[in-house]
Amino acid sequence: MKKRNLKLCFAASTGGHFEQLMMLKPLMEKYNSFVITEKTDYSVKIKDEKMYFLHQVNRKEALFIIKMIINAFISLAVFIKERPDIVICTGVLAMIPICLLSKIFGKKLIYIESFAKVTTPTETGKFLYKYADKFYVQWQTMLEVYPKATFLGGIY
Template identity: 60%
Template sequence: MHLKKEVKKMKKVCFIASSGGHFEQIMMLKPIMQKYKSFVVTEKTNYSVTNDNIPFYYLKQVNRHELKFIPYMTINTIKTISIFMKEKPDVVISTGALATIPMCIIAKLFRKKIIFIESFAKINSPTLTGKLIYKFADQFYVQWGEMKEFYPEAICKGGIY
C-alpha cells in the first residue's frame, strides 16, 4: 500500500521536441526520463527511435515556410490535445521548435510546469519558439552565456551534450 502512494506521487513528465537536433537534445535527458513516469512527443520522420519502454507519440513534421504549415499545425494541435488529455503530464520539458508550441500552451492553460531549453545551436540569437515560450515558462534554460542577453532571467548551466 505504501508503494501505491509513492507511485501516485511520482510526477509525469512530457519530453517534447521537433525532429532533428531538437530531438537529439531532448534524448540527452534520457536519465531524467527514466526517473519519472515519462513520455516523448516528437515529429514523425523516416529514422527509427528506440523507446526503452518510454511511450512515444508522433506529430506531423512542420515547417513554417511550407504551404501546409497551417493545416499541419491544426492537425498537430488536435493530436496534442488528445495526447495531453490521455497522459495528463505534471511537467512539460521542451527543446523546441514549432510542433512543441501547442503542448506548452495547453500545459500552461492547465497550470502545469513548463521547462524550456533553448537550442544548443543558438549562440548569438534566439529562436522564434524560445522567444514565445520565454514569456510563460516556469524555468527557461540557455546553453550559452551569451544568450542571457536575450533571456535575462534564463538559467545557464552549459550544454546538455
C-alpha cells in the same frame, strides 16, 4: 524503478533538438514519462518509453497552418490521456501546442533553448520565453537575449 508521483512530457522536434532531449534520458528513466516528437522517415523509437508523434511542420509550407491545427488536436488528445505535470521542451515549432496546453491546464513548462543558438534566439524560444516556468540557455551569451533565463552550461 520509476517514481509515479510526477509525470513528465519530453517534447522535441527531430534532429538536433531530439538529440538534446535524449541527454535527459536519466530523467525519463527516473520518472513516469513519455515523449512527443515529429513523425519522419527516420523517427526513432526509444526503448521503454511511450512515444507519440506529430506532423513535421515547416512554416514556409503551404499547409503550415493546417498541420499546426492538426498537431494541436493531437497534442490535446495526448495531454488529456497522459496528464503530465511538467512539459520539458527543447523545441521547435511542432511542439508549441503541447507547451501551451501545459499552461492552459495549469502545469509547469520547462524550455531549453537550443545548444546551436549561441547569440540569437530560435523563433520558438522567443515565443515560449514568456510562458515557461523555467527557461534554460546553454550559452552564457544567451542571457543577453533572455535576461530571466538560467544558464547551467551545455546539455552535452
